[in-house]
Amino acid sequence: MRKKVIIINRLPDIVVSRLREKFDVKHFTTPLPKNDQTFKKELQNASGIIGYGFTVDDDILEHGSQLEIISTVSVGYNHLNVDLLTEKRIIATNTPDVLTDTVADTIFGLLIATARRIPELDQYVKTGQWRGLLGADYYGTDVHHKTVGIIGMGRIGQAIAHRAHFGFHMDVLYYNRSRKPEAEEKYKAHYCQLPELLQQSDYVVLMTPLTKDTKGLIGAEQFKQMKDTAIFINGSRGATVVEKDLITALKNKEIAAAGLDVFEKEPVAPNNPLLSMENVVTLPHIGSSTYDTEFKMAVLACDNIIAGLTGEKPPSLVNESVWNDK
Numbered sequence: 001m002r003k004k005v006i007i008i009n010r011l012p013d014i015v016v017s018r019l020r021e022k023f024d025v026k027h028f029t030t031p032l033p034k035n036d037q038t039f040k041k042e043l044q045n046a047s048g049i050i051g052y053g054f055t056v057d058d059d060i061l062e063h064g065s066q067l068e069i070i071s072t073v074s075v076g077y078n079h080l081n082v083d084l085l086t087e088k089r090i091i092a093t094n095t096p097d098v099l100t101d102t103v104a105d106t107i108f109g110l111l112i113a114t115a116r117r118i119p120e121l122d123q124y125v126k127t128g129q130w131r132g133l134l135g136a137d138y139y140g141t142d143v144h145h146k147t148v149g150i151i152g153m154g155r156i157g158q159a160i161a162h163r164a165h166f167g168f169h170m171d172v173l174y175y176n177r178s179r180k181p182e183a184e185e186k187y188k189a190h191y192c193q194l195p196e197l198l199q200q201s202d203y204v205v206l207m208t209p210l211t212k213d214t215k216g217l218i219g220a221e222q223f224k225q226m227k228d229t230a231i232f233i234n235g236s237r238g239a240t241v242v243e244k245d246l247i248t249a250l251k252n253k254e255i256a257a258a259g260l261d262v263f264e265k266e267p268v269a270p271n272n273p274l275l276s277m278e279n280v281v282t283l284p285h286i287g288s289s290t291y292d293t294e295f296k297m298a299v300l301a302c303d304n305i306i307a308g309l310t311g312e313k314p315p316s317l318v319n320e321s322v323w324n325d326k
Contacts, residue, residue: 008051069308093304104159114259149201152208223249
């Protein structure tokens, strides 16, 4: 009897076809099908779940008693209860590496757009306000030869450091759980504690994963430590920042501006004060969203679930201890 795999949200047709060749596939295109009774019924004898835009919690695992593997099409996995999955001996996989450069491009683009006020000035031109020589009130700030502080020097953090050092001749500071000698050598990155990074950086770029240690990592105290000319960029997860403190810091001009790809609540509420601030550039959590990269992520997620359900080691394990105990 063929094992059943549930797809949540969209996947490329070629990936869906690969899965159909090997498994009984049930496809749910809604991002959050938890309350769908058909979904709950199909979950009862499913061996795997693949997709994105879903959360794996007690309720999912209660109905999915036969699950062997969860394959998320994302590098982050804070939406998976990894401790519970490990306890139940269910493999968890993600899709790192293939999105590193794409996300770094997005974050650096967000940094430049915020620094040079590109979205604001785009609207200035398109709404017919440009009638002559601009005054200094419309000027942005330089990116080249400034100091960038990167919080979280993982793969993406290092890709951002690469762009900063080689492309814009920036001084690179970083704060991480452990030192990265390779980054220090390649990008002349200087390791420092968080307060020092915040005090010295012209651009503060947050790229940590969301964990119990990084939740609310940047709040009122940290914003007060930044330069009043600093620009804050968040490309990690919304919950790594205390959003109300960010709003206060911007209103009180404790920092100059912010560029955000993530928010505490997503999609962001229309009445969120951040959306009405001209010195805030916002993106809809699209760091890795290009055709090429999403396809590569989907293929890797597919490779992960096929391997896990056919007795092979998945390429990208989150909870490797489950595989090691098999």
